[in-house]
Amino acid sequence: MDELELTKRRLNRERAARLQAEAILEDKARQLYHANEALQRLNEHLEDEIQLKLTELDQSELRYRQLIDSVDDVIYKISPGGVFTYASPATEKLLGYAPESIVGRHFTHIAEPGCWQELAQFYQQMMRTRTQSTYHEFAAIGRDNRRVWIGQTVRLIEEGAEVVELVGVARDITARREAELALQTTEIRFSTLLSNLHAGVLVEDEQGRVILANQQYCDIFGLKVSPDQLRGQSHYESLLSAHSILADADAFRARLTDLLQQRGLTEGEEIYLRDGRILERDYAPILLAGKHMGHLWTYRDVTEKFHARELIRRSEEKYRGIMNNMDLGLIEVDINDIIVRVYDRFCAMVGYTESELIGVNINQALLPPEFQAVVDQQYRNRQNGVASSYELQLVCKDGSRVWVLVSGVPIYNELGEQVGSMGIHYDLTERKQLEHELALARQVAEDARLAEKQFLANMSHEIRTPLNAIIGMSHLLLDTQPSPQQHEYIDALKTSAGFLHSLISDLLDMTKIEAGRIDVSPRPFDLVALLQSTQKVFEMKLTGRPITIDVLLDTRIRGTVVGDDLMLNQILLNLVGNAEKFTEEGNIQITARVRKEDERDYLIDFTVSDTGIGIPAEKLDSVFQKFRQVNPQGHKHRGTGLGLAITKELVELQGGTISVRSQPGFGSQFTFTLSFAKTNELIQPTIAVSPATAPINLPLCRLLIAEDNGMNQKYIISLLTKWMVPYKLATDGVEVIDMARQQPYDLILMDIQMPIMDGYEATSVIRSTPGPNQFTPIVALSASAMNDHRERATRAGMDGFLAKPFEPAQLLAVLQRYAPGGTPNLSATTLAVQAADPSTTAQQGTLDYRQLDALYGTDDAYASEMFATFLSDIVPEISRLPELCQAKQLTELAQLAHKLRPTLPMVGLSSFERKLELIEQSVHDEEPVWQIEEHCNSVVLELDRMIPLVREELQKRLPIST
Structure with missing residues (x-):
């Protein structure tokens, strides 16, 4: 029983425990169910909250974008490598670029090339120092090539320890920069003006504080501070330290x-200092729109001026008595020109007594009306404290006049106020009479000089006119195949005519030199070529004679020099011609040796030596004198005795010297020294005109010839007939005018002195009358070589001047210069000039390393960045040139060419800058599209050949990886 009871109890306990557990589980399940429902409701609530937040976020982002779009400032992002990753819409308004057009491009796409390096350093410095935010200004180039100053605030965006991008806010500050520049310019000008004033200046505000002063102010008052240290101080207090000097x-x-x-x-106002100095003070209140804004003080040291004034006053008192006894008329007048005191000598000078002059107005009593303006001007000078001397006439009591030299000085009272003036009068009547006589004599001399000048002009014309025919006919006779004896006669005729021509030229040259009518006209020329040309001229002249001519040049003489090449050529021709005249056989030598040289100038010794007859020692001093010949009777050669005199004058006109050494029987040596400036200017080659060939490019040239001399007519007509040049002939000025009205001509050769109407008048009529030849070139034909006649011909409307006698080559040169199509071998000339001018051809096949060295030096990092940018950004842009041309987008083409031009020298392609400029100019000049396209294709083709060199240079400058 007991065990059964125990078992039952145990089973009851287990059943109770199971029931309790089931109840607990049921309760937990119920709690779990309710928790699950709560969780489900919570999830639904969270989804609603999340959806609400997302909606609010979208709205916030929309408002943010709207805010960015509405802001005038540009907001952008760039990568650490300088490439744009974002740009706000304001970019287009500020620079003309759509935002999407610059995204993916380097910042150098919009920055001015001169700012590239500075801008790159700015970004690199931010990233290197991790500066979170900073400000920088730079110049950008808009899409329309405008220059826009940008002020940008930049922030770093970091992820961990790495910078991922830079965000910037940029705005247009062009107006401020221009205003700052204008203000800076104004401040510099004002500061410079203030610093250079010979007066102490101080400006204070309405509170008495110093706002501006210059160093002179501090120096005058002995202040131990600088003008800048005075600013902000009290003006009154700043002068306390200077009170001790007052x-x-x-x-x-x-x-x-x-x-x-x-x-x-x-x-x-005068201020006296203890050290004896005297200052003069000006004060002016500063008002703006009626409001008091401050004060301006100016102080000047007038010690010397004051002492000079006092010295004059004291000297007047000291010497008043002395002047009474001198031959000087002294008179004093008050401020109204009323005579208050007069001395005896003045009374005697004008014939009045002292009582008759005291109290009368000096101008009304003694001054002729025509001198009133002179006196009024002197009065104004005296009012300003200026003493002066002047000449005028005074009317004496008997009506005669006397010339006087007046020295007038102001008179001051003890307060420094002008109360009158004192005049000292010196009688100039005799001197004026002498001056009048000298003027008459000068007029006589001037008339004689003019008569001499007219005589020389007439002589020149009267001799040169028949001489032209003689020389011309001798040339024509040589073309008629003369016999040996006739040839000898013609040579004698040419020799005599040449001597006569040389005689006239020498006389006229010396006349012009003595009258000071020859000026030095420096210009660039090839000195070596000039010396070699002189050698060639005399080599031809010495053909058949046992004489050689050599030129020895200093190797330091090279390139172009600046000087009067025509004058140098005449000097050399005179000296070498003189040597040739007195040398039967042997050698003539021209030597040019550098005596002194610096960066700007040459000082060159020229020597012309010969192996001729020499000059006796006693005659050396006279070889440069006019009309003096060393051996006028003992030598077969004739001369005027003017050649060496003219040479000496021409050398000295250029600031040089000339000397001679000689020994009879061993030759002579003439040495002159001249200075020439160095220059890099190139000389364009000239095309020589050969007189032996007919001008095949002038058969259709129509000439009108005005010439009244029969022999000269035959000479010119023979030449034109020989050259097959059509012509018409007029014999006087009226006839040439009538013929010029009837039909057009290509050139008019106008004789100066003709019957009925001269060439000057005929030219004036043609130029002033509408007609077929109003603008036809007119060349004067004159036997006068005077400069006045050349100038008068130019004033009359003539285009050129051909002096008689002239040779066939000179006439041919005139025809080739003025006639249509008359410039021979123009294309060859142009090519020669281009070949000599490095600016017309680009150095092909290489980069401009001199330019690269100047830009980058040893900064390979910066250089490689520029080269890489060029290859990635600029080369594609250049490739667009033909496309734009084919699309006839010529305005965009010109803008792109203009934009790309500055980038090419950055990578050593300097020659391409001129090519892009040519494209831009072609568009501007509205050249045919096909021609512009040829320019574009040429640039792209040549650039393709240069790209490998650019890439090679980039590889050289890239940093070596470690």
């Missing part, structure tokens, strides 16, 4: 206070 400090302070209270413009 003669009366109390009076100075009182007057200073009085001026500040009255605020009235004050000028010329």
Whole structure:
């Protein structure tokens, strides 16, 4: 029983425990069910909350984007490598670029090339120092090539320890930069003006604080501070330290206070210092729109001026008695020109007594009306404290006039006020009479000079006119196949005519030199070529004679020099011609040796030596004198004795010297020294005109010839007939005008002196009358070589001047210059000029390493960045040029060419900059599209050949990996 009971109890306990457990499980299940329902409700609530938050986030992002779009500032992002990853819409408004057009491009796409390096350093510095935010300004180039100044605030965006991007806010600060530049320019000008004033200047505000002063102000008052240190200080207090130098400090302070209270413009106040100096003070209140804004003080040291004035006053008192006894007329007048004192000598000069002059107006009593303006001007000078001397006439009591030299000075009272003036009169009547006589003599001499000049002009014309025919006919005779004896006669005729021509030219040259009518006209020329040309000329002249001519040049003489090549050529021709004249056989030598050289100039010794007959020692001093010949009777050659005299004058006109050494029987040596400036300017080659060939490019040239001399007519007509040039002939001025009205001509050859109407008048009529030849070139034919005749021909409307006698080559040169199509071998000339001018051709096949060195030096990192940017960004842009041209988008083409031009020298392609400029100019000049396309294709083709060099240079400058 007991065990059964125990078992039953145990089973009851287990059943109770199971029931309890089931109840607990049921309760847990119920709790779990309720928890699950609560969790489900919570999830639904969370989903609603999340959806609400997402909606709010979308709205916030929308508002953020709307905010960015509405802001005028540009917001952008760039990678650490400088490539744009984002740009706000304001980019298009600021620079003209759509945001998507610059995303993926380097910042150098919009930055001005001159700012690339600085901008790259700015970004690199931010990333290197981890500066979170900083400000920088740079210049950008808009899509329309405008220059826009940008102010940007940049922040770093980091992830961990790495910078992932940079965010910037940029705005247009162009107006501020331009205003700052204008303000800076104004401040510099004002500061420079203030610093260079010979007066102390101080400006204070309405509170009495110094806002501006210059160094002269500090120096005058002995202030131990700089003008900048005075700023902000009290003006009154700043002068306390200077009171010790004032003669009366109390009076100075009182007057200073009085001026500040009255605020009235004050000028010329004198201030005395203890050291004897005297200052002059000006005061002016500063008003703006009626409002008091401050004060302007100006101080000048007038010690010397004051002492000079006092010296004059004291000297007047000291020498008043002395002047009474001198041959000078002294008179004093008050401020109204009333005579208050007169001295005896003046009374005797004009014939009045002292009582007759005292109290009368000096101008009304003694001054002729025509001199009133002179006196009025002198009065104004005296009012300004200026003493002066002048000449005028005075009317004497008997009606005669006397010339006087007047020295007038102002008279001051003890207060420094002008109360009158004193005049010292010196009788010039005799001197004026002498001047009149000298003027008459000068007029006689001038008339004689003009007569001489007219005589020379007439002589020149009268001799040159038949001489032209003689020389011309001798040339024509040589073309008629003369016999040997006739040839000898013609040579004698040419020699005599040449001597006569040389005689006239020498006389006229010396006349012009003595009259000062020859000026030095420096210009660039090839010195070596000039010397070699002189050698060639005389080699031809010496053909058949046992004489050689050599040129020895200093190797330091190279390139182009600046000087008067025509004058140098005449000097050499005179000296070599003189040597050739007196040398039967042997050698003539031209030597050019550099005596001194610096960066800018040559000083060159020229020597012409010969192996001729030489000059006796006693005659050396006279070889350069006019009309002097060393051996006028003992030598077969004739001359005027002017050649060496003219040579000496021409050398000295250029600031040079000339000397001679000689020994009879061993030759002579003439040495002259001239200075020439160095220059890099190139000389364009000229095409020589050969007189032996007919001008094949002038068969259709129509000439009108005005010539009244029969022999000259035959000479010119023979040449034109020989050259197959059509012509018409007029024998006077009226006839040439009539013929010029009937039909057009290509060139008019106008003789100056003709019957009925001369060439000047005929030219003026043609030029002033509408007709077929109003603008036809007119060349003067004149036997006068005077400069006045050349100038008068130009004033009359002539285009050129051909002096008689002239040779066939000279006439041919005139025809080739003025006639249509007359310039021979133009294309060859152009090519020669281009070949000599490095600016017209580009160096092909290489980069401009001089430009690269100047840009980058040893900064390979910066250089490689620029080269990489060029290859990635610029090269594709250049490739677009032909496409834009084919699409006829010429405006965009010109803008792109203009934009790309500055980038090419950055990679050593300097020659391409000119090519792009040519494209831009071609568009501007509205050239045919096909021609512009040729330019574009040429640029792209040549660039393709240069790209490997650019890539090679990039590889050289890339940093070596470690």
